[in-house]
Amino acid sequence: MQTEKVVNHIVDWLKEYATAANMNGFIIGISGGIDSAVTSALCAKTGLRTLCVEMPIHQALTQVSRGKDHITFLKNHFANVTNLEVDLTSVFEQFKEVVPFEDENPNIDLSLANTRARLRMSTLYYFAGLHKYLVAGTGNKVEDFGVGFYTKYGDGGVDLSPIADLMKSEVYEIGRYLNISDDILNAAPTDGLFGDSRSDEDQIGASYDELEWAMERDRLGMNAEDYSGREKEVFEIYKSRNKANKHKMDPIPVCNIPFNLKN
Incomplete structure (x- = not known):
């Protein structure tokens, strides 16, 4: 960079x-x-x-x-x-x-x-x-x-x-x-929202370096079956979090009313 x-x-x-x-x-x-x-x-x-x-x-x-x-x-x-x-x-x-x-x-x-x-x-x-x-x-x-x-x-x-x-x-x-x-x-990343010492890694189950690796592999179209051991575990953590939090990352859904119902 x-x-x-x-x-x-x-x-x-x-x-x-x-x-x-x-x-x-x-x-x-x-x-x-x-x-x-x-x-x-x-x-x-x-x-x-x-x-x-x-x-x-x-x-x-x-x-x-x-x-x-x-x-x-x-x-x-x-x-x-x-x-x-x-x-x-x-x-x-x-x-x-x-x-x-x-x-x-x-x-x-x-x-x-x-x-x-x-x-x-x-x-x-x-x-x-x-x-x-x-x-x-x-x-x-x-x-x-x-x-x-x-x-x-x-x-x-x-x-x-x-x-x-x-x-x-x-x-x-x-x-x-x-x-x-x-x-x-040098401080461990934390959101500080729980009033204790838990870090982001404690909450997510993977480090940011690991998540960056998984994010790039996901972008390349890889899936969990392509890996084993810790790599598979990290990839599954990433995919699970990504799927569960789509409601945050995607635009707010709008209920579009059919034209014939508004006339």
Whole structure:
């Protein structure tokens, strides 16, 4: 990958899009992970106003500290970067108090995890509306178009996606080029939605390198029967996730009414 040229291409694309839309800049949720770090740095490089927002909900201190350190790094290098912290923990707890809490339901943990992401999305759009900012998505190609590893109308609810055509390995390559901290580069990827230490790999059952391999083999028309052992297992994980999450990755289905029924 021609890293410098890719970075310049994304920065130019961001700036041109915002200018054409008559928007003042960008807003990004900062998680302490590589995707939000790279996305925020790319937005900052446009020279347009870039608002970094921390939105902890029972967040691990390591994630919080990485996010704060990254924001400090950006503010030291870009005069157009500002930041806010909105602790949504009490909002999340209040939400749990006013809805029926089915702790026996096997889906409760995932449903609440997705609720965290949707509270953050609403917060970002609140500030975006106040300041005429675009919400910049932080999803990469494997997450957004491979296994659908994001929350529908949560971190998937964005105005534009600067890094969604980059594999995770390419995001890391750009991160190194942009001097993202080693703490972030070396941290195990996690969505941080469950209030514990589980990583993305723990949830998915495969690493991003493995998923990239499977995504490319799927593109080439291969199937699980072409492999054995761990490769077969990874390919099946990829295909299962891809199929189950099509509802996220495909356009919202519209019920088209036959012409004769409307006349």
